[in-house]
Amino acid sequence: MALRASALCSIPILLFLFSPSFATSPDPASIFNSESVCKLTPHADFCKSILPSNKFATILDFGRDSMHQSLLNAHSFLGSIKYFLRQPSTSYLGTIRALQDCQFLAETNVDFLSYTSERIKFDRVDTFVADDLHCLLSAVLTNVQTCVEGLEAMPLASSVKHDLLPSMSNGTNFLSVSLALFRHGWVHGFINSLLGRNHVVSNLVHGRDSPLPLIMLGQDREVYESASRRKDVRADGKGEGVSVSHVVVVNPDGNGNFTTINEAVAAAPNNTGDSNQHFLIYVAAGIYEEYVSIPKKKQNLMMIGAGINKTIITGNHNFVDGSTTFNSATFAVVGKGFVAVDITFRNTAGPSKHQAVAVRNGADMSTFYRCSFEGYQDTLYAHSLRQFYKECDIYGTIDFIFGNAAVVLQNCNIYPRLPMPNQFNTITAQGRTDPNQNTGISIHKCVIKPAADLSSSDGKTKTYLGRPWKEYSRTVYMQSFMDSLIEPSGWSEWAGNFALDTLYYAEYDNKGPGSNTTSRVQWGGYHKDISESESDGFTVSKFIDGEDWLPATGVPFHGGLF
Numbered sequence: 001m002a003l004r005a006s007a008l009c010s011i012p013i014l015l016f017l018f019s020p021s022f023a024t025s026p027d028p029a030s031i032f033n034s035e036s037v038c039k040l041t042p043h044a045d046f047c048k049s050i051l052p053s054n055k056f057a058t059i060l061d062f063g064r065d066s067m068h069q070s071l072l073n074a075h076s077f078l079g080s081i082k083y084f085l086r087q088p089s090t091s092y093l094g095t096i097r098a099l100q101d102c103q104f105l106a107e108t109n110v111d112f113l114s115y116t117s118e119r120i121k122f123d124r125v126d127t128f129v130a131d132d133l134h135c136l137l138s139a140v141l142t143n144v145q146t147c148v149e150g151l152e153a154m155p156l157a158s159s160v161k162h163d164l165l166p167s168m169s170n171g172t173n174f175l176s177v178s179l180a181l182f183r184h185g186w187v188h189g190f191i192n193s194l195l196g197r198n199h200v201v202s203n204l205v206h207g208r209d210s211p212l213p214l215i216m217l218g219q220d221r222e223v224y225e226s227a228s229r230r231k232d233v234r235a236d237g238k239g240e241g242v243s244v245s246h247v248v249v250v251n252p253d254g255n256g257n258f259t260t261i262n263e264a265v266a267a268a269p270n271n272t273g274d275s276n277q278h279f280l281i282y283v284a285a286g287i288y289e290e291y292v293s294i295p296k297k298k299q300n301l302m303m304i305g306a307g308i309n310k311t312i313i314t315g316n317h318n319f320v321d322g323s324t325t326f327n328s329a330t331f332a333v334v335g336k337g338f339v340a341v342d343i344t345f346r347n348t349a350g351p352s353k354h355q356a357v358a359v360r361n362g363a364d365m366s367t368f369y370r371c372s373f374e375g376y377q378d379t380l381y382a383h384s385l386r387q388f389y390k391e392c393d394i395y396g397t398i399d400f401i402f403g404n405a406a407v408v409l410q411n412c413n414i415y416p417r418l419p420m421p422n423q424f425n426t427i428t429a430q431g432r433t434d435p436n437q438n439t440g441i442s443i444h445k446c447v448i449k450p451a452a453d454l455s456s457s458d459g460k461t462k463t464y465l466g467r468p469w470k471e472y473s474r475t476v477y478m479q480s481f482m483d484s485l486i487e488p489s490g491w492s493e494w495a496g497n498f499a500l501d502t503l504y505y506a507e508y509d510n511k512g513p514g515s516n517t518t519s520r521v522q523w524g525g526y527h528k529d530i531s532e533s534e535s536d537g538f539t540v541s542k543f544i545d546g547e548d549w550l551p552a553t554g555v556p557f558h559g560g561l562f
Helices: 013-018 034-038 044-050 059-086 093-119 127-152 158-195 218-227 261-267 532-536 546-553
Strands: 212-216 242-250 277-283 286-288 292-294 301-305 311-315 331-333 339-341 344-347 359-361 366-369 372-374 380-382 386-390 393-396 398-403 406-410 413-416 425-430 440-444 463-466 474-478 504-508
Touching: 034 044, 034 059, 044 059, 044 158, 059 093, 059 158, 093 127, 093 158, 127 158, 242 261, 261 277, 261 292, 359 366, 366 546, 386 546, 393 398, 413 425, 425 440, 425 474, 463 474, 504 532
Parallel strands: 212 242, 242 277, 277 301, 286 311, 292 331, 301 339, 311 344, 331 359, 339 366, 344 372, 359 380, 366 386, 372 393, 380 398, 386 406, 393 413, 398 425, 406 440, 425 463, 440 474, 474 504
Antiparallel strands: none
16 A cells, blocks of 8 residues: 555446446447447546547447557557656665556556557457456556555655656546546446346355365375365365366475475466366465465465464565565465465565555456465455455454455454554555446455454554555445444544545444444435345446356355345
8 A cells, every 4th residue: 555644346337336327328329429428437638638529339349449549548548657667766665666656557457458448349248248348447546556656655856746747647538548448338238237137146155164165186196195185175076066177285394395385386386267176275284485476377376384383474574664565565465266275374564564465466356265374564455356255364463454456355264463663453445546446345244353462452552444555445344243342433533534534434234342333423425224135236246246256266155144
């Protein structure tokens, strides 16, 4: 997260129907001029400046025009970043790191926009494709915002400030217009199909000791069984589970294929994610002091450890010592379809080092099961796209679950820790910047209790459910247990009245002494005790379309409300 005062995919399309502005999405076949179609976007004047004024066409045609210009802008922006990285004046290490983050994010945006442009050449797209594209376009906006935050937090040369930051603002407007036109054009048909779509609610509610079923291919069965004789990971092929094409073992004592995790990741095949087969890395018990990155070309990678506090991946990169928040992560993943099981991820920088991420996740359809995330400020960076966390432990202080993914945490334990003196705890800081993004944090059937250090302290530390990092911040707590550490007001401001009317914060059917909503904040965007039908929109099946992709991971989940 960008430098700040230290605490002194997919939202269901049905939820768009709750807003009058979304309920009147036009027929995609209707004819518009630029002025009328631009009224559907958050930046009408900018929209009119980039679309042809003398053209009469459908919203789909205007959407393709806008997407083309967004792609051209993304290419131009990537070229600018590469130019500044080559300049001798760009010598400050922090600026170089921020620009390198921007290059990575800009390259991702070019890929996402190119893919989207190809798919919207057709007036009608498959329901699932529309959902995927909506996630990608939401992530593209997130990537630009992440780049902006990284640069703004660093001392910049005047040329970078003068030439690069203004172009980023224009780029955001391009993308916002494209996202709005896409939603009103292609997702309009998606809404109609979803209304009649039967989401089968999963009743897979296995306990902690339940198996993670694996369908092993013959050549790896012996390797797998000898490497991981555990009751909770089986290789008998029974039941629905994940299909594994190959298994490698990481063991620091040399009794495996590799001694480091990064070596095993490098050995995984580059792929497109078209296959549901996973490359499985079994990581034996041990402490792994390495910074692990799962790149976008390493898709459908599964990593299984020996258990929480047995397999530990640890690092201490942090903002104070020169890392950007984005690059401070001990473990970073962007490869689609990633699955992690039974691993502890740590950032040991401590509270005085401010932003210090344990895991940064920008991988679509990614899953963490029975994992632990340990840090202080900014522990778990749920950066973008669709994510699911099941039976995990998350420790932190300030904004320690943050980002702009569409993410569900289910049956997790959330442990606020003791921060530095005069600080307070905020569990979430959700970063939605545009009303058309399908992102948010859903905390479902979780337990919120103080960590041991906070529990044994003097009791003066205040703990809040979250605060609005960005203008359209969206977070929901449902059917969770909240201990008495939660402040009666529930939520904290970010800065004065910022985002208090545009955010969406909600609570539903929570239990425990901290769940009483009687004295909660009175903000325009806060909704206490929402209805069952509204909260259902933030479940695994609806919010992240989990019924479509989670069964292939073998991770148990509950699709609807409990």
